Amino acid sequence: MEYKGRIRDRAGRTYVVSLDNDEEDDPDQIDVLDSKEESIGYVRFDIDKGEMSICDITISEKEYRHCGLGTALLRYVIKWAKGRGVKTIIGDVAPEMPGDKEWLLKWYSDNGFEILPKRPESKISRAIAAIRMSL
Numbered sequence: 001m002e003y004k005g006r007i008r009d010r011a012g013r014t015y016v017v018s019l020d021n022d023e024e025d026d027p028d029q030i031d032v033l034d035s036k037e038e039s040i041g042y043v044r045f046d047i048d049k050g051e052m053s054i055c056d057i058t059i060s061e062k063e064y065r066h067c068g069l070g071t072a073l074l075r076y077v078i079k080w081a082k083g084r085g086v087k088t089i090i091g092d093v094a095p096e097m098p099g100d101k102e103w104l105l106k107w108y109s110d111n112g113f114e115i116l117p118k119r120p121e122s123k124i125s126r127a128i129a130a131i132r133m134s135l
């Protein structure tokens with residue numbers, strides 16, 4: 001099934017977001033597309049029994065960072081999850097660069113997540129903390 005929506009960056013530019021969850025076993029992924037329909041970022045997640053686990057969120061094309069797109073994508077996936085009956089969102093905070101640690105924690109907190117200690121079961125070795133939100 002393919003599903004399309006829209007998000008806006010801070011300057012009001014519109015981007016299509018696309019969810020394709022054909023692969024039964026893979027985590028679902030919402031991609032942010034540029035005007036050529038190329039992916040410039042994504043959020044990957046699993047949903048199990050009303051719990052969404054965010055595996056990764058990234059604006060992979062660096063020239064698109066700092067424009068508010070990451071925030072728009074995070075807010076989009078929260079709203080999308082809510083609409084599908086998800087009750088809790090969890091995830092790991094795993095900064096790409098060690099220097100990103102402080103602002104990334106603040107970013108999640110500012111966007112409504114509780115910051116928790118790193119989960120012992122986390123498969124991501126660079127994870128520094130966990131996040132949780134009740135919807």
Ligand SMILES: CC(C)(COP(=O)(O)OP(=O)(O)OC[C@H]1O[C@@H](n2cnc3c(N)ncnc32)[C@H](O)[C@@H]1OP(=O)(O)O)[C@@H](O)C(=O)NCCC(=O)NCCS
Pocket residue numbers: 056057058059060064065066067068069070071072092093094095096097100103104107
């Ligand atoms: C995390 C990520 C998705 C954020 O996307 P983004 O589009 O760059 O973020 P936004 O433009 O929405 O920024 C939101 C806020 O985060 C903060 N922020 C973003 N990048 C920052 C940086 N490099 N340094 C400090 N603060 C930063 C700022 O407070 C910013 O708001 P402001 O621009 O009004 O000051 C993106 O930086 C990314 O892909 N990082 C690499 C992958 C990664 O570490 N993912 C997180 C895994 S847990």
